[in-house]
Amino acid sequence: xxxxxxxxxxxxxxxxxxxxxxxxxxxxxxxxxxxxxxxxxxxxxxxxxxxxxxxxxxxxxxxxxxxxxxxxxxxxxxxxxxxxxxxxxxxxxxxxxxxxxxxxxxxxxxxxxxxxxxxxxxxxxxxxxxxxxxxxxxxxxxxxxxxxxxxxxxxxxxxxxxxxxxxxxxxxxxxxxxxxxxxxxxxxxxxxxxxxxxxxxxxxxxxxxxxxxxxxxxxxxxxxxxxxxxxxxxxxxxxxxxxxxxxxxxxxxxxxxxxxxxxxxxxxxxxxxxxxxxxxxxxxxxxxxxxxxxxxxxxxxxxxxxxxxxxxxxxxxxxxxxxxxxxxxxxxxxxxxxxxxxxxxxxxxxxxxxxxxxxxxxxxxxxxxxxxxxxxxxxxxxxxxxxxxxxxxxxxxxxxxxxxxxxxxxxxxxxxxxxxxxxxxxxxxxxxxxxxxxxxxxxxxxxxxxxxxxxxxxxxxxxxxxxxxxxxxxxxxxxxxxxxxxxxxxxxxxxxx
Numbered sequence: 001x002x003x004x005x006x007x008x009x010x011x012x013x014x015x016x017x018x019x020x021x022x023x024x025x026x027x028x029x030x031x032x033x034x035x036x037x038x039x040x041x042x043x044x045x046x047x048x049x050x051x052x053x054x055x056x057x058x059x060x061x062x063x064x065x066x067x068x069x070x071x072x073x074x075x076x077x078x079x080x081x082x083x084x085x086x087x088x089x090x091x092x093x094x095x096x097x098x099x100x101x102x103x104x105x106x107x108x109x110x111x112x113x114x115x116x117x118x119x120x121x122x123x124x125x126x127x128x129x130x131x132x133x134x135x136x137x138x139x140x141x142x143x144x145x146x147x148x149x150x151x152x153x154x155x156x157x158x159x160x161x162x163x164x165x166x167x168x169x170x171x172x173x174x175x176x177x178x179x180x181x182x183x184x185x186x187x188x189x190x191x192x193x194x195x196x197x198x199x200x201x202x203x204x205x206x207x208x209x210x211x212x213x214x215x216x217x218x219x220x221x222x223x224x225x226x227x228x229x230x231x232x233x234x235x236x237x238x239x240x241x242x243x244x245x246x247x248x249x250x251x252x253x254x255x256x257x258x259x260x261x262x263x264x265x266x267x268x269x270x271x272x273x274x275x276x277x278x279x280x281x282x283x284x285x286x287x288x289x290x291x292x293x294x295x296x297x298x299x300x301x302x303x304x305x306x307x308x309x310x311x312x313x314x315x316x317x318x319x320x321x322x323x324x325x326x327x328x329x330x331x332x333x334x335x336x337x338x339x340x341x342x343x344x345x346x347x348x349x350x351x352x353x354x355x356x357x358x359x360x361x362x363x364x365x366x367x368x369x370x371x372x373x374x375x376x377x378x379x380x381x382x383x384x385x386x387x388x389x390x391x392x393x394x395x396x397x398x399x400x401x402x403x404x405x406x407x408x409x410x411x412x413x414x415x416x417x418x419x420x421x422x423x424x425x426x427x428x429x430x431x432x433x434x435x436x437x438x439x440x441x442x443x444x445x446x447x448x449x450x451x452x453x454x455x456x457x458x459x460x461x462x463x464x465x466x467x468x469x470x471x472x473x474x475x476x477x478x479x480x481x482x483x484x485x486x487x488x489x490x491x492x493x494x495x496x497x
Contacts, residue, residue: 265389
């Protein structure tokens with residue numbers, strides 16, 4: 001008997017184990033395996049085209065899965081008989097409501113219960129600096145004494161920063177503040193068509209470097225623990241490389257959350273990035289000045305069509321059950337745009353040409369190298385990451401030359417794996433440190449050798465930070481006379497649509 005993949009929830013209902021539905025789902029899994037064998041390991045085909053063929057076959061298979069249709073889904077049939085088709089009536093109402101909300105530009109049903117600054121992104125703090133691209137938030141200490149070295153968090157500007165400050169129970173920012181850390185975070189401005197010429201280097205200078213200048217003013221004798229998430233982590237690695245090259249030693253460590261630095265194995269996103277598709281995308285962005293939120297979200301939905309499209313159709317339109325909106329889903333709906341120049345540079349120089357890992361990327365007219373970084377690095381990958389596959393993030397161990405690199409692999413995906421509060425006891429992770437002089441271990445061997453630990457990875461990372469943050473000092477005030485608080489967190493940029 002064939003078993004679904006661990007992340008495939010379509011056939012978990014015991015009703016699928018009875019005739020004739022067992023034949024349907026077993027036949028589907030057999031077809032799935034056949035097409036996988038038929039579209040992989042093909043001689044004479046480039047990896048890019050092989051992945052495209054395999055991806056296309058999988059998309060068509062997902063369309064015709066027996067779980068998607070009323071007459072071939074025993075769960076839906078049972079619900080229909082029990083409710084006298086009330087589920088289908090309710091599903092039709094849901095469908096009409098969603099179509100109406102889409103064309104009226106309204107948020108999906110349920111998202112309105114999460115309001116930034118009211119019940120999400122409510123960790124107390126102040127905006128102490130603002131320029132055209134960022135608001136810098138400093139959080140108010142909750143302990144009398146704090147670790148001497150502050151933390152600067154650099155989120156991706158493809159997302160609103162508050163994924164790291166959702167509800168109080170799952171806010172990474174609150175977790176750090178409550179454990180005696182002084183935390184700063186960048187809140188990126190949502191670009192408009194007028195920002196079409198903003199490039200990667202603008203984000204580096206007006207984002208990370210501007211923030212470091214302010215933190216240096218507030219903590220003149222302390223180095224900074226820099227943390228980057230996704231695209232923010234990639235930019236942080238570029239910035240750290242340039243700082244190391246130029247003798248700027250303001251960083252105490254670098255932590256990367258699900259962030260790629262070598263894009264050779266960047267996953268299925270690479271299917272959408274070659275010269276032809278990039279030329280089309282650049283023309284589209286040139287006309288608009290930006291890449292719109294709907295255009296980006298469509299790509300990510302296709303990558304996880306099983307979870308984000310078809311399961312939702314089955315649950316909401318066939319079973320008539322609204323998928324409950326939680327804070328993470330509400331955040332995911334609150335999307336951002338990307339300026340033309342920055343996004344084109346990012347896709348061409350990093351995704352397509354892999355210039356950073358191969359030493360061709362230039363900052364201030366000179367190339368940067370990840371091997372120049374000589375501070376401790378903590379790198380987090382997630383097991384089911386569809387944006388930054390963990391084997392891709394692991395490649396940092398192959399190209400960096402830091403005195404120590406700690407790699408942590410946690411359960412979950414690109415977002416849910418990072419948001420892993422201690423209360424989630426069902427989580428697990430692996431962690432190991434490679435020191436200078438250690439032999440390289442390939443990712444599969446690392447996975448086999450590294451022991452699984454139960455629970456959230458946050459405590460392991462916080463402990464790693466604490467041991468490298470100096471002695472405890474009296475909790476500082478927020479801002480200064482030079483940088484007085486401008487407004488309460490979460491600020492105004494995060495509220496712009």
